[in-house]
Amino acid sequence: MKIDIEKLKKIVGEKNFSDNPADLYVYGADASVHHSLASAIVRPNNIEEVQKIVRYANKNKIPIVPRGAGSGTSGHTVPIDGGIILDMKRMNRILEIKPEDMLVKVEPGVVDDDLNKALKPLGLFYPPAPASSRIATVGGEIAANASGVRSVKYGATRDYVLGLKVVLANGKLVNLGSNTRVHSAGYQLERLIVGSEGTLGIVVEATMGIVPIPKYRCLAVANFDNLEDAGNAISEIISSGSQPSMLELMDKIGIIAVNKAMDLNLPEVGAIIMFEADGNVKSAVDFEIKKMKEICEKHNGTGIEMSYDVAERTRLFSGRKKLFASLSKYKEGIICTDLADDMGVPNSKIAVTAQKIHEIAERNNVIMAVYGHCGSGVIHTKIMLDPKKKSQWKDAEKVIEELYDFVHSVGGVTSAEHGIGLSKAPPWKKARKDILPVMKSIKKALDPNNIMNPHKLMDAPDDWVGATNLRYKVG
Amino acid sequence: MGILGKIFYTKEKGNFKRLKKWEGELNKCIRCGYCYELCPLFKTNNWESDTPRGKLLLIYGMITNEIKPSQEIADKLFQCFYCKNCSDNCSAGVPVTEILSDARADLIDAGFDVEGTIVKVDEDLCSVCGVCVPVCKYEALSIEPDGKDKSKIVVDKIECRGCGLCVSACPSGAITQKEGCEITLPELHTKISDLLKENKDLKAIVFCCNWSLFPGMQLSESPTIVKTPYSVIVSMCSGRVAPELMLNALEEGAWGVMVAGCPPEECDHDGNYKTRRRLVLLKNMLKELNIEPDRIKLDWFSTGESAKLKKSIDDFVKKLEKLGPIKKMEVSKEIGG
Numbered sequence: 165m166k167i168d169i170e171k172l173k174k175i176v177g178e179k180n181f182s183d184n185p186a187d188l189y190v191y192g193a194d195a196s197v198h199h200s201l202a203s204a205i206v207r208p209n210n211i212e213e214v215q216k217i218v219r220y221a222n223k224n225k226i227p228i229v230p231r232g233a234g235s236g237t238s239g240h241t242v243p244i245d246g247g248i249i250l251d252m253k254r255m256n257r258i259l260e261i262k263p264e265d266m267l268v269k270v271e272p273g274v275v276d277d278d279l280n281k282a283l284k285p286l287g288l289f290y291p292p293a294p295a296s297s298r299i300a301t302v303g304g305e306i307a308a309n310a311s312g313v314r315s316v317k318y319g320a321t322r323d324y325v326l327g328l329k330v331v332l333a334n335g336k337l338v339n340l341g342s343n344t345r346v347h348s349a350g351y352q353l354e355r356l357i358v359g360s361e362g363t364l365g366i367v368v369e370a371t372m373g374i375v376p377i378p379k380y381r382c383l384a385v386a387n388f389d390n391l392e393d394a395g396n397a398i399s400e401i402i403s404s405g406s407q408p409s410m411l412e413l414m415d416k417i418g419i420i421a422v423n424k425a426m427d428l429n430l431p432e433v434g435a436i437i438m439f440e441a442d443g444n445v446k447s448a449v450d451f452e453i454k455k456m457k458e459i460c461e462k463h464n465g466t467g468i469e470m471s472y473d474v475a476e477r478t479r480l481f482s483g484r485k486k487l488f489a490s491l492s493k494y495k496e497g498i499i500c501t502d503l504a505d506d507m508g509v510p511n512s513k514i515a516v517t518a519q520k521i522h523e524i525a526e527r528n529n530v531i532m533a534v535y536g537h538c539g540s541g542v543i544h545t546k547i548m549l550d551p552k553k554k555s556q557w558k559d560a561e562k563v564i565e566e567l568y569d570f571v572h573s574v575g576g577v578t579s580a581e582h583g584i585g586l587s588k589a590p591p592w593k594k595a596r597k598d599i600l601p602v603m604k605s606i607k608k609a610l611d612p613n614n615i616m617n618p619h620k621l622m623d624a625p626d627d628w629v630g631a632t633n634l635r636y637k638v639g
Numbered sequence: 640m641g642i643l644g645k646i647f648y649t650k651e652k653g654n655f656k657r658l659k660k661w662e663g664e665l666n667k668c669i670r671c672g673y674c675y676e677l678c679p680l681f682k683t684n685n686w687e688s689d690t691p692r693g694k695l696l697l698i699y700g701m702i703t704n705e706i707k708p709s710q711e712i713a714d715k716l717f718q719c720f721y722c723k724n725c726s727d728n729c730s731a732g733v734p735v736t737e738i739l740s741d742a743r744a745d746l747i748d749a750g751f752d753v754e755g756t757i758v759k760v761d762e763d764l765c766s767v768c769g770v771c772v773p774v775c776k777y778e779a780l781s782i783e784p785d786g787k788d789k790s791k792i793v794v795d796k797i798e799c800r801g802c803g804l805c806v807s808a809c810p811s812g813a814i815t816q817k818e819g820c821e822i823t824l825p826e827l828h829t830k831i832s833d834l835l836k837e838n839k840d841l842k843a844i845v846f847c848c849n850w851s852l853f854p855g856m857q858l859s860e861s862p863t864i865v866k867t868p869y870s871v872i873v874s875m876c877s878g879r880v881a882p883e884l885m886l887n888a889l890e891e892g893a894w895g896v897m898v899a900g901c902p903p904e905e906c907d908h909d910g911n912y913k914t915r916r917r918l919v920l921l922k923n924m925l926k927e928l929n930i931e932p933d934r935i936k937l938d939w940f941s942t943g944e945s946a947k948l949k950k951s952i953d954d955f956v957k958k959l960e961k962l963g964p965i966k967k968m969e970v971s972k973e974i975g976g
Contacts, residue, residue: 186711187686189700190693195670207685234687235672253685275676299672425730489730492667499666500731551666635696636666637703 167203167226167248175216180207180254191231191249196502198239198586199635200246202229207251211329211337211368214250218366218615219335221248225613230362232273232304235296237502238585240308240361244619244632250366252303258282259369266374267326267343272303272367288374291318294581295488303367308583309359313484316402316539317409317442318375320581322358329369330357333611343371356606361583362617364610378442380449381409383477384470386460387433391415391522391534394435395515397463398538401439401456402511408456410440411539412484415518417494417548418533422483425490430483431467435518438484439539440477484535491533491546498531501636503547503587504564506536507571508580514538517571521545524566528559542580551636557629564591564628586631589624655702655749657741664738665699667731668692674725674735679849679873680718680756683821688715691725691735698742708749716742717755718820720875721800722850743797754817756801760792764813767792771805771814776908780805802908803879822875828887834870835892842959843869844888845897845952846880850907850942868956869897877901877937878910882921885935894959895934899948902939911939931962 173181182188183204192201203226208214221228227247234241243249256273263286270279276297279290293312294300300310306328311320327341341347341354357364388394394413401411414422414436422428430436437460441452457468471477483490491500509517518534521543525532536544547563549556568578568591578584578592593600603622607614614623625631675681675690687693694716700706719739726735758779767790772780779798785791792813803822806814816823821830835841874880877900885896898918900911914937922932938951 182686184711185706185709186697186715187688189706190688190696193670193696195672233672234670251687277676296671296673299676422730425732486673486730489669489671489673492669492731497663500669502669633705635699637662637699637705 168220168224169204171220172204172206172217172248175213175220176206176208180209181205191234191251192242193635194231194234194236194239194241196237196239196242196585196587197634197636198242198244198632200242200244200632202243202249203246205249205251207254209254211331214331214366214368215335215337217248217250218331218333221615222333222335222613225615227618228366228615229617230303230307230366232301232307233275233296233299235300236304236308236585237505237582238579238587239632240583240585240617240620242586242632244586244625247615252366253301255303255368256301261286261288261374263288265343267371268374269369269371270302271369272301272306274302276300276302276305283374284377287377289377290324290372290374292321292324295485302370302372306358306367306370307361309581311537311540311542311581313410313412313537315537315542315581316411317407322355324373325354325358325370326373327371328354328357328367330365331368332365333613333616337368338365341371345373359583361585361620363607363621363623364616366616378409379444380446380472381440381442381477382449382453382470382472383410383438383440383480384453384457384468385480386437386439386457386465387431387467388435388437388460388463388465390434391518392515393463393465394437395518395538397437397460397465398514399511400459400463402539404455404459406455406459407441407452408439408539409442410438411456411537412438413514413518413535413538413543414438414484414487415522415534417531418487418491418535419483421490421492421494421533422487424493426483426486428483437465438481487533487535488544488546491548494531494533494548497550498548499551500546500548501551501560503560504532504545504567506580506582507543507545507568507576507578508541509543509571509574509576511541513574513576514541514543517543517574517576520570521567524563524570528563528566530556530559530563532563537581540580541576551634552638554639557634557638561629568592568595584621584624586620586624587628589621590626590628593622593624593626655745657745658698658702658738661698661738661741662702664733665695665702668695668729668733669731670696671730673728673730677724677728679720679722679724679875680820682873684819689718694719694739694742695733695735698738708746708751710751710753713746713751713753714755716746717753717757717796718801720756720802720849722875740797747796752796756816756820756822757796757799758794758801758803758805758814758816760794761813761815762791764811765792765809766811766813768810771809774804774808774913775799800908802876802910804876804908804910804913807879807881808913822879824881824884827872827874827884830872831884831888831893832891834872835888838870840868841870841892842894842956843897843952844885844893844895845869845871845899845955846874846877846884847871847948848877848900848940849873849875850901868960869952874898876906876908876910877914878906878908878912880914882917882924885921889930889934889965892964894962894964895936895955897936897938897952897955899938899940899951902941905941930965933958934962934965 231241255271260269531548
């Protein structure tokens, strides 16, 4: 594929273009197991530049892969067909904060935590907060419909998207959605872009809802001897009508890993639940916490600690925040890979799924931690294996197939908040054959030349191991 | 790359004997990216290949023969200030800076020689006075024989941390660093001028030490939203903030300049002792120029004390608002050049 380097340099400036092998190699990976090379990287600074690049790519049928922080776990930004990577991190301006309308207007490269730093002095916050909020960009969060620890009360990114400016594959700029909380005028096109993983268009500006920071937050931690009790406690907290603002699970593997990585000295019990309530009336927060504590105790939860203090809450939560990155410390020679990482299951199936994950892992010679925002049904896992052994990747393939068959059989979903990308496409396509033609029709209507992040989601290869090079040296 | 190609490059460009031992550690990097929003080089250059995780991937690619060692890769790997914000925050425990030091050594063995953030001595300007040698806590500078009767200053390219204390200590201006990472005096001068031109309401320029304070200070650009009466410039070490930079800021319209560094006993480079001495002299000089010495402030902060920093800056700005703009500036235009 021949790319007109001079044309791209003219659009973004020489300093914001690269085709040197070092850059191409680095931009070939995100946080997934995949690796593939693009032909060029450009860093646009404004909407007009994005439009010019897209028009050029569309005319010449060159793939375009928009990229935020590169923190995606399933290969969304890995350029499987080569082409041009659009690094959107230069477009990182917070354009407007309107407390009177409870919304912000931002460019897609704004980092989640940075937005919250700007909102905090105004007593406001932007809630989706994935664990990677320190680096994740708003654009990437929209592309993956990201959510996080507060999703149990505050929902996911899709619940905050009011309006989007999107550059379509033909280079045209469209304004989707509105500046209001409600609108009823045909297709909710802004929602169509949420979770589209860069396959339909490029978000160049987002109008997002924001909420007030509650006056009180109380975080509690309960220990359980086994995963089953912990899972049942979570299910009952939700079905009892409690309103946690956070309800997290960590299994023993996760606890051991964060203890090793961070010297936290957490009790190495079967599982830990972290539950939080927030609100503006302290007695109401007390009521919610007490109710959840009683449910934990009913399910044999012990050693319950709680605190309203910010520093203490940060300490209690620090292990959970860094769990994902700590898993490589669990056992020497075994590393943590981003596979089968974010299934969603119905509330009543938390305990049975958590146990099933351990059973499948053990049977297939890999280790899997179980954790996540289980209050909203999100179960995170990671497959921990020896990446140098070819047989371990075969084991991983078997685990993924078996695990997702189980998740789908109990009414769960392949991905709750990280998206499909490449590595989750095979099980998802198997489970959702009914919607694939609809998605393909939409894609074809909006991107007839198939330039927008091609061969992802419904068009991804059926063999995730062979879809790209693995970024590990195998054998 | 084919098998023959791989053999050729391995033979031609070194065997990466030091780096190969890190393969297991490199596999542990989950690529979460928590390292890179804390990296001052990434914040300046903004390319993924400037991030710690990007550099680790380049090293992994080289030792697994997936990518050829090249000048571009060497350029990236020789750029690091060793602030260790990355390795200190890596939950997978990857010793990023140790790996980078071995990468430097292996690349030098393989025949690559680049500047990166490493200091360079101009032998024509250097009088070999040796002032720079004890300034460097890492013993990266030494006086070595140069022919029969001469000697010269030699830089150890693996040990140099790029803090730049020797640059500000050299009386001949013979030690420099490459431009491009916003650390050289001309770059910092330009930055001060730009900030004061962009925001006419700016009262104070605040130099913050990268090591203790930078991680808590970052913010995506928000030109229309967060209008503060001060602007922060990240310096590699408070010992690096030259007096002429501060005078330059006052000359161009700032009402005051603050330097925020690590407490004396906590500085990685022992640079803050030098800052303290310099600022005493500078305040005396301001008195001579009929400028209130309170327009210069020095304060110490440990890692993570961003709330204390914010309060200190706010107090300083309040003081400046009482003092008002500088009435008469008698600093020669020559100073700070």
